[in-house]
Amino acid sequence: MLSPPPLPDSWPFAVRKRNDALIRRDSASLPGFTGSWCIFSTSQISDLHDFQNLDGVHGRGGLIQAGNFILRPYRRGGFARHFNKSTYMCYSRFKREYEIHSALWEAGFPTVEPVGYAYKRHFWGVEGVYITKLASALPWPNTWDNNTSSEQIKQIVTLITSLSEWGLWSPDMNATNILIDISGQILALDWDKAKWSRKDLLKQKYWQRLKRSMFKLNASKNLVNSLQQELIGENDEPQT
Numbered sequence: 001m002l003s004p005p006p007l008p009d010s011w012p013f014a015v016r017k018r019n020d021a022l023i024r025r026d027s028a029s030l031p032g033f034t035g036s037w038c039i040f041s042t043s044q045i046s047d048l049h050d051f052q053n054l055d056g057v058h059g060r061g062g063l064i065q066a067g068n069f070i071l072r073p074y075r076r077g078g079f080a081r082h083f084n085k086s087t088y089m090c091y092s093r094f095k096r097e098y099e100i101h102s103a104l105w106e107a108g109f110p111t112v113e114p115v116g117y118a119y120k121r122h123f124w125g126v127e128g129v130y131i132t133k134l135a136s137a138l139p140w141p142n143t144w145d146n147n148t149s150s151e152q153i154k155q156i157v158t159l160i161t162s163l164s165e166w167g168l169w170s171p172d173m174n175a176t177n178i179l180i181d182i183s184g185q186i187l188a189l190d191w192d193k194a195k196w197s198r199k200d201l202l203k204q205k206y207w208q209r210l211k212r213s214m215f216k217l218n219a220s221k222n223l224v225n226s227l228q229q230e231l232i233g234e235n236d237e238p239q240t
Contacts, residue, residue, distance in 0.1 A: 004103045004196060010162075011166070015107055016106050016108050018106055019106060021042070022116055024040050033071070038091075040118070041116030041117075042116055065134060070133070072131075074088065074127070074129065087125045094130060102114050104191070109159075110159060110187050111189055112133060117130050135179065135187060138180055140176070140179060148223055148226075153230055159186060159188055163202070163206065165199065168197070169194065170191055173210060175213040175219065176213065203232070204232070210227075214227075
């Protein structure tokens with residue numbers, strides 16, 4: 001992975017302490033998953049227990065809660081999912097997501113805390129699981145019926161603007177990967193396909209991706225317009 005560029009001068013978040021180095025554990029078990037896993041983690045997670053599938057989450061693979069941790073299996077999307085749902089050539093994709101997520105966390109970005117990743121051999125490649133700390137939060141679309149406050153809209157704008165100015169493009173930045181925690185704070189997650197990129201037009205690209213998912217999930221036109229006005233400075237064109 002390319003090293004993260006320096007933080008922009010306008011970076012609005014307080015930097016956190018560096019994460020501990022990852023510890024490797026071979027032939028380990030993961031609750032909710034079969035087989036023997038190789039785990040790279042910052043925490044001692046042998047105490048995982050009482051696992052359960054989480055309801056009301058979005059995404060292809062679902063989520064498993066085990067104690068204070070969340071386990072997310074890697075699943076392919078697009079056309080590839082029709083003949084290969086979960087096998088990857090190697091674990092570099094999982095490692096890359098952790099490195100980018102860890103850089104965001106250390107920079108104080110509002111996201112869930114990264115813990116590590118795991119993989120096991122499967123056919124010609126590997127299957128993977130990503131591990132984070134549990135955050136008491138709901139996907140943003142689950143809260144639309146209760147309205148989104150102007151403060152939360154500003155937080156989303158700050159989040160997207162900060163990623164754009166740092167030069168990080170995350171094509172999975174859709175509405176379901178934005179969470180609202182129990183205090184009303186906005187968090188973002190899922191850095192699987194993220195990469196450091198040129199800053200040109202990143203804010204517009206983020207907005208187009210987010211707007212597409214908002215329309216798909218039946219967000220109100222008022223909400224879409226409010227967010228676009230704050231982020232881009234213009235109203236949305238009429239829906240057709």
